[in-house]
Structures are given as C-alpha cells and as structure tokens.
Amino acid sequence: MSAVPKVQLSGGLEICRILNGMWQLSGAHGKVDRVKAVEEMQAYVDAGLTTFDMADIYGPAEEIFGQFNSQLKSKFPEDEVPSVQSLTKYVPRSGPMDRKVVEKALRRSMSRMQVDSLDCVQFHWWDYEDKRYLDALGHLADLQQEGLIRELALTNFDTLRLEEITSRGIRISSNQVQYSVVDQRPSVRMQEFCLANDIKLLAYGTLAGGLLTERYLGAAEPRARVELATASLSKYKTMVDSWGGWSLFQDLLLALDGVAKRRGCSLASVATRYVLDRPAVGGVILGCRFGIAGAGRHVAESLRSCGADLKLAAEDVADIEAVTRRSRDLMATIGDCGDEYRG
Template structure:
C-alpha cells in the first residue's frame, strides 16, 4: 500500500488528502453495477486511497460502502475496518428537526453503511431562512457526545453561518465546498476563518468534473446533453461559463499544460496540487467512477503529491486567473449556488 499523505480532523480521525468521491454512483453519471463498484473500492484501498466520501442522497452509495465494509470484515476481521474511512452526509429537506427526526436519519445511515458509528457526518441545509439547522446541529452534537458520530462537519455552508454555528459552541471538523482554479471563492473569506478555527476544507469540483484535463485542451466547446453526458460535466461547464467562458478556459488549460510538461506530470496533477497547497485545505475529493473499467486514474491521482509548484508556476497560472470574473460577486459565498 502506498503511503498517501493524511490529515487529522479535530476529533482525531485521519483521512487521506485525496478522497474518493462517490457522487458518481448516484445514477446521475450512468448506470451502476454494485458488485463491480464494491470490488473497485478494494482497488482504491489497496492503492492507499482509503477515504470514501458519500451522502444519504447519492443513490446506493452508502449501501455500496456497507457491502464493501462487510466483505472487508469477513476477509480480514473487524480490525481491518479501522483502515478505511467513510464520510457521509445528511441532506434533509427543511422541516421539523427534533431529536427523533435527527436520530432516525443517522440510524438509517448507520444501517446502510453497516457500521456502529459514523466516522464523519457532514450536514447540509438548503434554506438559511429556516433556522432549524441550528436545532438539527444541536442534536447532532449530542449524538457526537454519545459516540454515534466521531467528526461533525458541514457541507456547503457559507462563512457567515459557519461563524454562527461555531459561535454557539458546536465543534465543526470540516466544511465541504467547491474549490478549484475556476472557483476560488473559499480563499476570499472561508479559508481564513477555517484556518483560525482548525476547521479543514474538503474540496470538490477541483477538476471540474473532468473538464480540467488534457482531454479538453484544444477541444471545441461542448454543448448540450450530447456532449455533456454527466451531471458533473454539465454543472462545471456552467461554472466555466460564469467564470469567463470557453476561450479563457482554453488559455488556462494551456498554462496548466505548460506547467505540467515542466513538472513531468498532467494538468490534473497541477490543478489538484494547486488546491492542496491552499490554506485550510485538508483534502481534495476526486470523483471515482467505481466499477467503470479504465476510469480509476488511481496512479495519476497519486502523482499529484509529487508535484511542487514553484512561484513561477503559480504566477503563470494566476496570470490567466486574474482575467476571470469574480465568482464571489457573481454567485456569492461558498454554497450560495444551492440557495439563490
């Protein structure tokens, strides 16, 4: 097993700095073969990538993790489960958030994942005007104290709400946010606050659903569902449109390619390492097409850790970024794209 760099969350859980994202098994990226997906998780684990990120709303993701953890326990014993980390999310619709509602949701994830406690529960809330998110977090904090949840975290909360929540004495380990060369909003306010509080940022969209890669260097602008075949591609193409458009994006890819060639790596490696090196970033979530032959890219992803970006490399990249639109002004703070 490769020694993958890790980061320790505030309650002691160690996670890999590259996490295996499981949104791709939600059904929005094509059909999922569950047995093949379970077997593929073994390949990631054996490569040293032992941290899996999922959610209650990612289709069968929690069930797939549960089948994998059950097989691992059968093969290697219960102690082997300490070698993998399962981070999930609770994404409720706004509504009553009494103890029974919260506990029922957590018990469902425990059952699906076939674990006795959750390594990390990342909480998302759709509507800030409904302040019952504070009630929900209070109950989640109680469940954490009771040992049902190890790390209590957030997903797509903005800086203002993060300050509010921590100000009420609720300990938050991480906040999962979109963060990439295209979307650098976290560096405006979020990163500084998280750094001051020991909160890690776990980033997604760092590779733009695959758009930030050699595959799209010099490519004609993709349009419509015929060319943007997954939910990720559609989502992040929209971000590129808001950020500055396909022409500027091609300039960015050209800059990244120049740096990658000098580093003997790929555009993916440069884009990943740029974000990994940012303040408060604990890890980058890379989407895993579990069970899809040839879609792993495990060795390429591991190579990101070997990249050392020089001041000249960063200057070359940021000379392009400086000509893009300010997404903080266009969209708002982290997560606002889900609430506007």
C-alpha cells in the same frame, strides 16, 4: 510510491488528503454495477486511498460502501482489518428537526454503511431562512457527545453561517465546498475563518467534472447535451461560463499544461495539487465512478497528485494565476461558497 499523506480533523479522525468521491453513483453518470463497484473500491484501498466520501442522497452509495465494508471485514481477522474512513452527509428536507428525526436519519446511514458509529457526518441545509438547521446541529452535537458521530462537519455552508454555528459552541471539523483553479471563492473569506478555528476545507469540483483535463485542451466548446453527457460536465460547464467563458478557459488549460510538462505529470494532477496547496484545505475529493461501465480508474493519478515528488514552484503558480486574475469575480456574481444551491 510514497505513502498517501493524511490530515487529522479536530476530533482526531485521520483521513487521506485525496478522498474517493461517490457522488457519481447518485445518477446521471451511468448505470452502476454494484458488484463491480465493490471490486473497484478495493483497488483504491490497496493503493492506500482509504477515505470514501458519500451522502444519504447519493443513490446507493452508502449501501455499496456497506457491502464493501462487510466484505473487507470478512477477509481479515478482526484485529487486522485495513482501516477505512467513511464520510457521509445528512441532507434533510426542510421540516421539524427534533432529536428523533435526526437520530433516525443517522441510524439509517449506519445501517446502510454497516458501521456501529459514523466517522464523519457532513450536514447540508437548503434554506438559510429556515433556522431549524440550528436545531438539527444541536442534536447532531449531542449525538456526537454520545459517540454516535466522531466528527461533525458541514457541506456547502457559507462563511456567515459558519461563524454563526461555531459561535454557539458547536465544534465543526470541516466544511465541504467547491474549490478549483476556476472557483476560488473559499480563499476570499472562508479560508481565514477556517484557519483561525481549526476547520478544514474539503474541496470538490477540483477537476470541474473532467473539464480540467487534457481532453478539453484545444477542444471546441461543448454545448449540446450529448457533449455534456454527465451531471458533472453540465454543472461545471455552467461554472466555467460564469467564471469567464471557453476562450479564457482554454488559456487556463494551456497554462496548466505548461506546468504539467515541466513537472512530468498530468494537467489534472497540477489542477489538483494547486488546490491541495491552498491554505486551510485538508483534502480534495476526486470523483470515482465505481461500477460504471466505460469509466476509467485513476488510482495512479490520484497518488501522483498528492505525492511528495510533485511540488509547484512559484513560477508555476504565477503562470496559473496570470490567467485566473483575468476571470470574473465569482463572489460578486454567485456569492459565497454554497450560494449556487440557494439562488
């Protein structure tokens, strides 16, 4: 198996192009066994998947990473500890954003994660009308200069605000946004700006919570809560409905399955690789249900998705886009990236 490809962010941090997502630990995906979660994280690191994505609002995610990080350090001499990258998010409620408030939140994350500084802080803000997000970012930039943060990044910001922030001299390394074969809004406006400003897109929702897998090919449309049993499935089924509905989605799954059969891989690997190959995309975040009973581990599939031996040919992309061109314009119906959180 070839090495996991890496990408370097503008501040110098090198991360895997497949990131291990920890949103699933925040609730509505099943009860988390913390001991088991730490054990399962080790399997990903052993395979070369060393980059973890979490947030201060993802339940115990930061604390579980901290337990894993501490255990990892205890197993090796100081100069031989395997390198892992930990990206977290700062997601404050609207309110005063003075230096004390911002630094306190970061130090809380550092304590939970058991780190001396933060590899990457991805800032999210709920309400653009409250301009105090600019105050928060100013303090974050200062803390970056002081060494508390290595990379300053964003989560779910739109292109207009991305332009506004960078015009103030604040260097942004990445923006984490929803990006999939279904939701291609980042390609409309944001991609061009990111390419011009050395900002990487980190894509989530790439497998639509599991809908973009063989399990749903030829399946009846899930409607009841019991059929959409996780927060992910419920969230991305709503996106599929906005995009074009279940019948068109089945056409997309058929196209992806045809490519997968040609390339000798899974439908999910094709869907992931399609996004990985998009301009400005630095990496794809694949959800890992660490420590959740009944959750399958997908190390091999993650490796296959980013492997050098999986290449999508022009005919593969054409087959996929013959379907996606028939969908609704999500920029028109939802808005730019992240607007679904600010309706």
